[in-house]
Amino acid sequence: FLGDIFVSRIHLVGAGVALALFVAFMLFFRTRTGIKLRAIADDYMASWSVGVSVERGVGLSWALASVVAVAAGVIWGEIQGVDQALSLLLLKGLTVAVLGGLDSILGAVVAGIILGVVENVGADFLDPLVGGGSRELIVAVVLILTVMIRPHGLFGRHDIERV
Structure with a gap:
């Protein structure tokens, strides 16, 4: 009470x-x-x-x-409360923002859905092989691949403006 x-x-x-x-x-x-x-x-x-x-x-x-x-x-x-799992939430949030595009709200929503599906399906396949704990690895791989392949994200603008 x-x-x-x-x-x-x-x-x-x-x-x-x-x-x-x-x-x-x-x-x-x-x-x-x-x-x-x-x-x-x-x-x-x-x-x-x-x-x-x-x-x-x-x-x-x-x-x-x-x-x-x-x-x-x-x-x-x-x-x-604050604990170690909060840093994992930050990694997922950063991955969603980069994958969707830093300037796109629709991109963030779509990227959140995509990351959730990829994370869960990938963990279902990888966890039996490696003994669990592959969700964070999948999120990190998605982040790295996004930055390497499409740095402006799925819906982000890729034009660069010099100031």
């Missing part, structure tokens, strides 16, 4: 932090600096040409992204 109350409090705190960050960003992006960041995101060359410091804006956007990532990581760690 007390464990359920503790879990509920953690979920409520997580929801509260997410809501607070959402409201803070909604308000921030209406300020002068927020409008500059939106302009940079829309067209960095035009922003640069009217005197907006694109480098400073990119740095600030990375800083804001890191704040959100830290908040999410702390909440995730408190709810789910």
Whole structure:
């Protein structure tokens, strides 16, 4: 009973932090600096040409992204716990992102399905031969093959823009 109350409090705190960050960003992006960041995101060359410091804006956007990532990581760690299996989840997430294309949401969904099927079918064939534990190897092989054969992913753009 007390464990359920503790879990509920953690979920409520997580929801509260997410809501607070959402409201803070909604308000921030209406300020002068927020409008500059939106302009940079829309067209960095035009922003640069009217005197907006694109480098400073990119740095600030990375800083804001890191704040959100830290908040999410702390909440995730408190709810789910942190252990060695989390690194395997990171490997799968990275493989899905690279396989689908770093700039494609549809690619991430399709790559997730493909990786899940390849991982499970491959493990069914390889586990009896090697004694188990081949899922992580299959994920790593898919990642390496994707980077070697199609580095921009299945749905990613392969054009390179020089800045």
